Amino acid sequence: MTARLPVRALLVAIAIVILGVFPIVFSNPTTTSIAVFTVIYMVAASSWNMFSGYSGYIALGHAVYFGVGAYALTLLANHLGFAAGWGVFALVPVAGIIAGLIAIPTGLIALRARRHTFVVITIAFMFIFQLAASNFAFTGGSSGLQPPTPLWSATSYNDHFYYVAAVILVATVALSWLVRRSRFGLQLFAIRDDEERARGLGVRVGRVKLSAFVLSAIPIGMVGGVYAYFLGQIFPQFAFDPLFDLSIALMAFIGGLGTVWGPVLGALVLESLQQYFTVQSGASQVYLIIYGGLFLAVILLLPRGLIPSVEDLIRRWRTRGAAQDRAREDGEGGRTGDVVKAAGAR
Amino acid sequence: MSTLIEAEGICKSFGGLQALSECSLTVPEGSIAGLIGPNGSGKTTLFNVMTGYERPTSGEIRFDGASITGATPEKVFGLGVGRTFQITRLFFRLTVLENILVATQRHEGWFRSVVRRAGSAAERDRALEMLEFVGLEQLANSPAGNLSYGQRKLLELASLLVADPAVLLLDEPTAGVNPVLIEQLSERIRELNRAGKTFLVVEHNMEFVMGLCHEVTVLHQGRTLVSGTPEEVRANPAVLDAYLGGGDDDDF
Numbered sequence: 184m185t186a187r188l189p190v191r192a193l194l195v196a197i198a199i200v201i202l203g204v205f206p207i208v209f210s211n212p213t214t215t216s217i218a219v220f221t222v223i224y225m226v227a228a229s230s231w232n233m234f235s236g237y238s239g240y241i242a243l244g245h246a247v248y249f250g251v252g253a254y255a256l257t258l259l260a261n262h263l264g265f266a267a268g269w270g271v272f273a274l275v276p277v278a279g280i281i282a283g284l285i286a287i288p289t290g291l292i293a294l295r296a297r298r299h300t301f302v303v304i305t306i307a308f309m310f311i312f313q314l315a316a317s318n319f320a321f322t323g324g325s326s327g328l329q330p331p332t333p334l335w336s337a338t339s340y341n342d343h344f345y346y347v348a349a350v351i352l353v354a355t356v357a358l359s360w361l362v363r364r365s366r367f368g369l370q371l372f373a374i375r376d377d378e379e380r381a382r383g384l385g386v387r388v389g390r391v392k393l394s395a396f397v398l399s400a401i402p403i404g405m406v407g408g409v410y411a412y413f414l415g416q417i418f419p420q421f422a423f424d425p426l427f428d429l430s431i432a433l434m435a436f437i438g439g440l441g442t443v444w445g446p447v448l449g450a451l452v453l454e455s456l457q458q459y460f461t462v463q464s465g466a467s468q469v470y471l472i473i474y475g476g477l478f479l480a481v482i483l484l485l486p487r488g489l490i491p492s493v494e495d496l497i498r499r500w501r502t503r504g505a506a507q508d509r510a511r512e513d514g515e516g517g518r519t520g521d522v523v524k525a526a527g528a529r
Numbered sequence: 530m531s532t533l534i535e536a537e538g539i540c541k542s543f544g545g546l547q548a549l550s551e552c553s554l555t556v557p558e559g560s561i562a563g564l565i566g567p568n569g570s571g572k573t574t575l576f577n578v579m580t581g582y583e584r585p586t587s588g589e590i591r592f593d594g595a596s597i598t599g600a601t602p603e604k605v606f607g608l609g610v611g612r613t614f615q616i617t618r619l620f621f622r623l624t625v626l627e628n629i630l631v632a633t634q635r636h637e638g639w640f641r642s643v644v645r646r647a648g649s650a651a652e653r654d655r656a657l658e659m660l661e662f663v664g665l666e667q668l669a670n671s672p673a674g675n676l677s678y679g680q681r682k683l684l685e686l687a688s689l690l691v692a693d694p695a696v697l698l699l700d701e702p703t704a705g706v707n708p709v710l711i712e713q714l715s716e717r718i719r720e721l722n723r724a725g726k727t728f729l730v731v732e733h734n735m736e737f738v739m740g741l742c743h744e745v746t747v748l749h750q751g752r753t754l755v756s757g758t759p760e761e762v763r764a765n766p767a768v769l770d771a772y773l774g775g776g777d778d779d780d781f
Contacts, residue, residue: 362643366635369623369647373631376620382602383580383612384632384688394639 202349206342215341217458219413222348223406224454226355227427228434228446233359234399235432236441237368238392239375240294243428244305247289247312248282248400250422252407254322255281257330257417267331272347275408282404283397290396294389297378306425313423327418330411344413348406352447355402360443362398371395375441426471430454433474437481439488448489453477532591533558533727534579534610534696539588541574541751548574549585549751554729556696561718561728563742563759565735567772570748572731573615576700580612581605593695607634611694615701615731617681621674625665625684628673629656632688652691659687663717679710686717696727703734715741739763747771 202222206215227249235242255278260271293304316322335343362368370391373381382388411417431446434453439445457470485492535555541548549571556562566572577583579590581602590598597605606612620628630648633656637645648656660666663683668676676684682702689697699718703711715737718728732738738745739759747754747762749771755762762768 364646365643366630366637366645366647367639367642369627369631370642372623372627373620376622377618379582379602380614380618380620381631383582383606383614385603385606385634385692386631387603390639 199353206345210338212337212341213462215345217455219341219344219348220458221451221454222345222352223410224431224434225447225450226348226352226406227403228431228450229355229359230399230402231431232435232440232446233362234395236435236446237362237371237375238395240392241302241432242305243302243432244309245400245403245431246309246423246425246427248286248403249407249427250312250316251282251285252278252404253411253417253422254316256408257328257411260330265331267333271331271412275347275405278408279401279405282407283401286397286400290393294392294396309423309425309428313419316419316423325419327416329416332415344409348409351402351405356443356447363443367391433478437477437488439490442490445488445490531558532556534592536575536579537589539575539578540586541578541583542586547751552748552751552753554746554753556727556729558727559725560743561722561730561741563738563745564729564731564748565738565745566748571751572748573700575748576612576698576731580610580698609695610698611689611692612698613685613689613700613702617685619673619681619684621672623673624670625660625673626656626669628684629659629688629691632692634692656691659690663687664713679706682706682714696729699728699730701731701733703732703737711737
């Protein structure tokens with residue numbers, strides 16, 4: 184245990200350094216633009232996993248909170264007369280909080296149902312919000328809205344958005360890690376495995392599920408705001424996009440549902456590939472075919488996702504080492520009982 | 530002995546099916562009470578009603594003198610009524626130790642439950658103590674899904690004990706368990722009972738019930754047929770009728 188901790192800490196430190204220097208090393212605006220989208224999706228997948236991965240309730244309507252964040256930032260910036268520039272980013276946490284507030288009633292309704300019915304209700308919410316945004320006057324209807332456009336130089340334009348999204352990413356992954364090892368996280372996992380029994384052991388399931396649902400909506404609302412400001416315009420069909428829901432779920436599945444790093448890794452691979460193909464081929468829907476193929480491959484070959492499968496491999500490799508140690512110790516008249524205990528404790 | 534948990538005049542119907550009608554049961558504090566009856570006589574339904582999983586159509590459940598009718602399962606458990614399930618239920622993807630930690634009762638705000646690590650040192654110690662009590666301490670860190678059927682029953686019992694409930698309702702604790710583990714199980718139950726715990730046990734294993742329980746209640750077609758000591762119940766002709774089929778009743 185003690186030997187593993189520094190290795191993990193080192194890996195996390197390396198990841199943060201790479202995140203920090205990426206736009207300095209790869210300063211080409213095409214590359215940094217891909218990076219902004221990728222980091223936004225890394226936040227979204229990680230945040231979605233904090234609810235759906237941990238609780239087992241597969242929500243396919245988190246685009247609601249992405250869109251609410253996007254519209255909230257744009258509307259507030261326009262109506263409060265924010266000048267284009269860094270100041271607009273102050274609205275990003277506000278966008279997150281508004282998304283969280285919207286998640287309370289929608290979550291309360293959706294979480295009355297279980298499993299499949301829950302999934303269908305979350306999808307329905309997504310379309311209700313998309314329709315609402317296309318029809319209300321204050322959201323600009325189907326022509327959408329434009330947030331203020333900052334006058335930053337083209338070479339470093341993307342970097343501003345990149346660093347704001349990167350800070351949200353670090354905070355979201357830290358939160359996800361915190362939840363996973365907490366008592367709250369344990370209660371979510373208990374709900375995933377057997378909700379009825381969790382109730383029988385005193386877990387207040389209603390409260391736990393709703394608070395996880397709301398918690399997962401907040402970072403998504405925040406990156407929704409960043410997304411709107413980055414693109415400079417939002418439309419109902421892109422703010423409330425069913426493909427957003429499928430993408431983040433797929434990213435979490437590929438990386439490893441319910442793990443801290445799986446969704447982050449899944450988003451890193453899928454979103455950067457998708458953006459790359461879009462830039463290369465110009466046909467923006469080609470990625471859907473690749474998504475489908477990848478999804479099939481993962482379900483068939485790595486049903487639990489990349490991270491758990493790799494962890495299993497490492498564990499097997501380690502226990503083989505341990506078995507050899509044990510054989511040697513037994514040969515020297517070693518204490519078998521202690522070794523069994525140690526193996527039990529991994 | 531005062532009554533710790535009791536059901537009075539419980540009726541429960543599912544659509545047209547009357548699962549329980551005017552069913553009553555009292556469990557004195559510090560006793561091991563048995564609940565038996567042919568298949569479909571309403572034993573599990575009565576358990577579900579007593580632990581908040583089902584709401585009775587009419588009647589009242591009292592725990593320690595106060596009504597708990599219609600309380601949620603999480604509330605009932607918090608008050609000190611623990612139950613196991615007929616078909617063992619565990620958190621299969623969590624480890625054995627984590628399974629127990631879920632049941633530790635800690636009254637803290639939501640924020641603290643998010644930022645603090647699951648299972649304080651004291652809670653882990655207590656969980657390990659419970660695992661040792663049921664003989665599963667070697668398996669603390671293996672996934673609960675790897676346990677054998679009998680071990681699962683023991684883990685289910687251990688996870689109730691960590692919350693220190695006043696009364697434990699066990700739904701068929703010996704079903705599918707090998708004889709050695711059954712002996713171990715009844716030994717553990719007796720030991721806990723001597724330490725002051727109250728039990729209500731649903732069982733089909735007559736030897737187990739008759740050897741363990743101070744008092745036995747027989748359910749038949751949703752009604753309380755008789756209540757008394759194992760000897761009284763065994764000698765009662767109505768019980769034989771209920772089990773073997775007499776008159777126009779035919780349960781087999």
